[in-house]
Amino acid sequence: MEPVQPVMDRPILAHAILNENEGRWNGSNTQYRWDGEGWVGTDYDKLWIKSEGTLQSNGMLEDGEHQFLYDRAITTYFDLQGGLRSDIDSRRTRNWAALGIQGLAPYFFDLELTGYASGEGHLAAKLEASYDLLLTQRLILQPQVEIDLYSKADPARLTGAGFADIDTGLRLRYEFSRNFAPYIGVVYEGQFGQTASYAKRAGESTGDFRFAFGVRIWF
Amino acid sequence: MTGPVFTRRRLLRAAAATSALTLAPSPLRSALAAPSRAPLLSGTEFQLEIGAMPVNVTGRPVTGSGINGQIPAPILRWREGDTVALAVTNRLSEPSSIHWHGIRTPSPMDGVPGLSFAGIAPGETFVYRFPVHQSGTYWYHSHSGFQEQTGVYGPIVIVPKGGYAQGFDRDYVVMLSDWSNENPDTIVSNLKFQSDYYNFGQRTLGTFLEDAQRRGLADTVADRLEWGKMRMSPTDILDVSGATYTYLLNGQPPGANWTALFRPGERVRLRFINASSMSIFDVRIEDLPMTVVQADGNDVVPVIVDEFRISVAETYDVIVRPTADRAYTIFAQAEDRTGYARGTLAPRPGMAAAIPSMDSRPLRTMTDMGMGGMEHGEMPGMELSPEGKRLEGQVGVDNVAMMPTERLNHAGEGLPTGRRALTYADLRSFKPESDPRPPSHEITLHLTGNMERFIWGFDGKKFSEAEPIMLQRGERVRFVLINDSMMEHPIHLHGLWSELDNGQGEYRPYKHTINVKPGEKLSYLVTADVPGRWAYHCHLLYHMESGMFREVRVL
Amino acid sequence: MIALLCRSLLIGLVPIAFNACVSPGPASTEQEAAVPLGVDLGGSGPVAADTVPTEDHTASPTHVRQMQMAHEGHNDAHGTGTVNAVDPAQHKVNMSHAPIPEIGWPAMTMEFPVAPSVDLKAIKPGMSVNFTIEQQPGGMYEIRVIAPSGGGR
Numbered sequence: 018m019e020p021v022q023p024v025m026d027r028p029i030l031a032h033a034i035l036n037e038n039e040g041r042w043n044g045s046n047t048q049y050r051w052d053g054e055g056w057v058g059t060d061y062d063k064l065w066i067k068s069e070g071t072l073q074s075n076g077m078l079e080d081g082e083h084q085f086l087y088d089r090a091i092t093t094y095f096d097l098q099g100g101l102r103s104d105i106d107s108r109r110t111r112n113w114a115a116l117g118i119q120g121l122a123p124y125f126f127d128l129e130l131t132g133y134a135s136g137e138g139h140l141a142a143k144l145e146a147s148y149d150l151l152l153t154q155r156l157i158l159q160p161q162v163e164i165d166l167y168s169k170a171d172p173a174r175l176t177g178a179g180f181a182d183i184d185t186g187l188r189l190r191y192e193f194s195r196n197f198a199p200y201i202g203v204v205y206e207g208q209f210g211q212t213a214s215y216a217k218r219a220g221e222s223t224g225d226f227r228f229a230f231g232v233r234i235w236f
Numbered sequence: 237m238t239g240p241v242f243t244r245r246r247l248l249r250a251a252a253a254t255s256a257l258t259l260a261p262s263p264l265r266s267a268l269a270a271p272s273r274a275p276l277l278s279g280t281e282f283q284l285e286i287g288a289m290p291v292n293v294t295g296r297p298v299t300g301s302g303i304n305g306q307i308p309a310p311i312l313r314w315r316e317g318d319t320v321a322l323a324v325t326n327r328l329s330e331p332s333s334i335h336w337h338g339i340r341t342p343s344p345m346d347g348v349p350g351l352s353f354a355g356i357a358p359g360e361t362f363v364y365r366f367p368v369h370q371s372g373t374y375w376y377h378s379h380s381g382f383q384e385q386t387g388v389y390g391p392i393v394i395v396p397k398g399g400y401a402q403g404f405d406r407d408y409v410v411m412l413s414d415w416s417n418e419n420p421d422t423i424v425s426n427l428k429f430q431s432d433y434y435n436f437g438q439r440t441l442g443t444f445l446e447d448a449q450r451r452g453l454a455d456t457v458a459d460r461l462e463w464g465k466m467r468m469s470p471t472d473i474l475d476v477s478g479a480t481y482t483y484l485l486n487g488q489p490p491g492a493n494w495t496a497l498f499r500p501g502e503r504v505r506l507r508f509i510n511a512s513s514m515s516i517f518d519v520r521i522e523d524l525p526m527t528v529v530q531a532d533g534n535d536v537v538p539v540i541v542d543e544f545r546i547s548v549a550e551t552y553d554v555i556v557r558p559t560a561d562r563a564y565t566i567f568a569q570a571e572d573r574t575g576y577a578r579g580t581l582a583p584r585p586g587m588a589a590a591i592p593s594m595d596s597r598p599l600r601t602m603t604d605m606g607m608g609g610m611e612h613g614e615m616p617g618m619e620l621s622p623e624g625k626r627l628e629g630q631v632g633v634d635n636v637a638m639m640p641t642e643r644l645n646h647a648g649e650g651l652p653t654g655r656r657a658l659t660y661a662d663l664r665s666f667k668p669e670s671d672p673r674p675p676s677h678e679i680t681l682h683l684t685g686n687m688e689r690f691i692w693g694f695d696g697k698k699f700s701e702a703e704p705i706m707l708q709r710g711e712r713v714r715f716v717l718i719n720d721s722m723m724e725h726p727i728h729l730h731g732l733w734s735e736l737d738n739g740q741g742e743y744r745p746y747k748h749t750i751n752v753k754p755g756e757k758l759s760y761l762v763t764a765d766v767p768g769r770w771a772y773h774c775h776l777l778y779h780m781e782s783g784m785f786r787e788v789r790v791l
Numbered sequence: 792m793i794a795l796l797c798r799s800l801l802i803g804l805v806p807i808a809f810n811a812c813v814s815p816g817p818a819s820t821e822q823e824a825a826v827p828l829g830v831d832l833g834g835s836g837p838v839a840a841d842t843v844p845t846e847d848h849t850a851s852p853t854h855v856r857q858m859q860m861a862h863e864g865h866n867d868a869h870g871t872g873t874v875n876a877v878d879p880a881q882h883k884v885n886m887s888h889a890p891i892p893e894i895g896w897p898a899m900t901m902e903f904p905v906a907p908s909v910d911l912k913a914i915k916p917g918m919s920v921n922f923t924i925e926q927q928p929g930g931m932y933e934i935r936v937i938a939p940s941g942g943g944r
Contacts, residue, residue, distance in 0.1 A: 409830070496829035
């Protein structure tokens with residue numbers, strides 16, 4: 018049995034956060050979108066889970082991406098993450114190997130940059146960035162952007178090569194407590210280039226402004 | 237009739253047992269008698285019981301932990317020269333311990349689980365026994381887990397053998413602490429996920445506009461960019477604030493109006509002890525100057541001040557002489573101005589004086605970031621030291637002080653210039669040093685941390701990643717501390733005195749806890765005269781548990 | 792028998808009464824409801840004629856001798872004491888021992904781990920013993936030799 022230590026400085030902790038947990042309304046229909054992440058581990062080593070997706074008003078699940086990653090703290094502000102991404106939604110499932118970094122960039126930008134490689138030789142990249150602007154101690158304005166790039170087209174998932182899509186929003190939240198913050202905002206979801214063509218052919222919009230309302234929660 | 241006879245026989249037996257008990261030898265009797273509920277315990281034999289107890293500070297009843305059913309624990313009054321025996325029984329459901337802070341005991345009696353002994357298991361009683369060769373104001377507290385935060389702390393007053401140097405007519409302990417209804421494990425977990433969880437004094441659009449109005453837009457933008465580039469905030473004062481804490485004075489919240497009585501003209505000794513887990517207090521008594529006569533249990537040449545900053549685990553004894561027939565407010569505001577502890581000095585109970593409003597919240601400066609004296613933005617060809625270069629960029633380090641400054645003659649940020657505030661440079665011992673030898677070598681340690689991740693340590697390493705600091709018994713060494721972080725750290729060495737080099741030469745003060753300011757470099761001398769494994773750590777409880785801890789082993 | 796009971800109760804009450812006396816109340820007899828009052832520890836008494844306080848920074852009377860004594864490389868010490876308890880499973884002994892000047896220890900009551908080679912069968916609680924302890928690499932002292940001192944109680 019391990020001898021008793023004067024301090025236990027390697028606790029194993031767990032946290033999870035839903036950064037986006039919202040209804041999105043464009044005047045005619047409402048979607049539900051979630052984007053969250055969680056981890057369990059120590060100061061240096063963690064296991065992460067990330068998940069996002071959009072539930073359309075017609076019941077279809079789009080943009081479903083789920084990642085399972087091993088995370089290692091490598092510098093003061095950045096972690097290296099590696100693992101698996103599964104695109105699971107109403108379209109064809111795709112699996113990818115993932116490798117990226119996540120952390121706090123200078124000037125307090127939250128940054129996630131991940132590269133992916135699939136079994137079929139497709140490559141992809143995702144960039145997520147956000148910034149918390151404190152209007153008051155509890156009223157916080159958050160611009161946020163998420164961009165996807167793909168090396169090859171994937172018609173089954175309606176994604177084209179190159180810059181594929183952007184999901185961006187400006188959210189205003191009020192932190193009743195740190196853990197519970199209802200918010201409102203405006204979001205834009207758009208497709209580019211080949212992805213936009215696929216969308217048009219499928220009879221879907223290529224760019225959509227919506228009003229968002231939701232609750233940011235974490236434990 | 238078997239009923240009553242049986243009962244009577246049981247009564248007789250119990251009575252006989254009680255009589256036998258009173259005739260039993262003293263240690264046995266003490267071990268079996270219930271611990272006293274008195275707030276002051278004197279003598280040479282003590283029974284202390286650590287147990288869960290109901291606490292209601294904010295109006296919401298919660299469960300805390302205390303000794304003999306009290307928070308703070310009873311005042312232990314010893315006499316210099318006596319040998320004391322303290323039987324400590326642990327009635328918690330987890331291991332516990334008691335450390336006698338500032339008391340020089342043989343190392344097995346120091347109370348640190350893993351270094352001094354194995355700890356006190358639930359249900360067990362451990363008897364501490366040691367001779368007392370010092371006098372003054374000290375305190376005692378659990379050294380297990382976060383029990384110190386949930387109420388296991390109390391004062392120690394040791395009466396000097398030769399009498400007091402300064403006379404006084406009344407004598408009160410003023411123990412300052414911080415209380416949260418939250419579970420301490422939750423507090424740390426919150427900080428690990430969001431390090432500014434408890435900071436509701438951050439920079440906002442509002443403060444930006446205010447600053448722009450005062451200093452001009454260009455200056456304000458440059459300032460925000462400078463801090464932003466470092467990913468630091470000058471509003472980081474205390475990790476845990478009044479957002480969750482209620483500040484207590486002798487266990488009482490400000491509204492309870494703890495009162496110490498005096499007759500006008502009397503000299504009153506106030507023994508201030510900071511028994512909090514994470515809070516640094518700025519103490520003053522409005523309209524009443526204080527004469528500081530003792531620091532960390534050691535008498536100092538008296539210094540008259542209006543205010544002093546007392547960091548976690550430090551003690552200051554002051555003598556005041558209120559001459560008017562009125563009440564005075566004892567005011568201890570948290571350094572981040574998110575709350576205060578309060579008591580009253582009055583000729584009669586029920587009186588109260590006006591409570592001053594808190595001063596404005598201090599802001600960290602570039603000097604705190606270890607760029608003392610350099611204009612912001614300019615780096616005049618300065619290079620980091622080799623150790624500094626090695627520390628930079630590590631997971632456990634968010635800053636390395638480029639130019640740490642010696643500023644023992646500064647009281648600290650946030651203390652308005654209109655009031656005389658105590659500085660470390662003011663502390664002068666009555667007697668010259670006991671050990672006149674110069675130090676044989678120097679040990680330099682960087683106080684480091686990563687605020688974003690809430691990791692703390694020495695030289696970028698947590699306790700579990702580091703080796704003990706080895707000293708030879710009898711040697712005299714100099715410890716040099718460089719605070720690379722932007723927060724104060726009260727550094728406490730168990731078992732041995734820390735003689736702070738503060739410009740008083742051989743009359744430097746003997747301390748047990750030394751508060752190192754952000755970006756500061758200071759040094760102190762230690763004679764390793766007692767063998768053993770000594771704890772050495774930042775006394776901010778959550779920093780200590782997060783890794784800011786070392787063993788100093790004297791062979 | 793009732794007299795016996797009363798006497799026992801009275802004796803039991805004495806320590807409680809004593810404790811109550813030790814914590815004096817405030818000078819004034821007025822009591823505002825619920826204002827917590829501080830415990831006055833009393834005045835300083837007559838101030839010492841020599842106003843320099845006798846602050847002793849040294850750890851123990853043997854402090855000076857320790858400092859002058861060079862650390863000779865031996866790390867064992869001998870002592871005498873009384874056994875309080877023996878734990879055969881953990882191979883530990885709890886003892887109240889006399890001062891051990893060799894290593895600067897005063898009289899203490901504490902638990903010692905015992906070297907595996909030592910047979911604890913003959914050691915009983917209440918026994919007076921002579922012992923040798925040796926400092927281990929980790930800093931803890933371990934009992935190397937322990938034997939009844941023959942004096943008996």
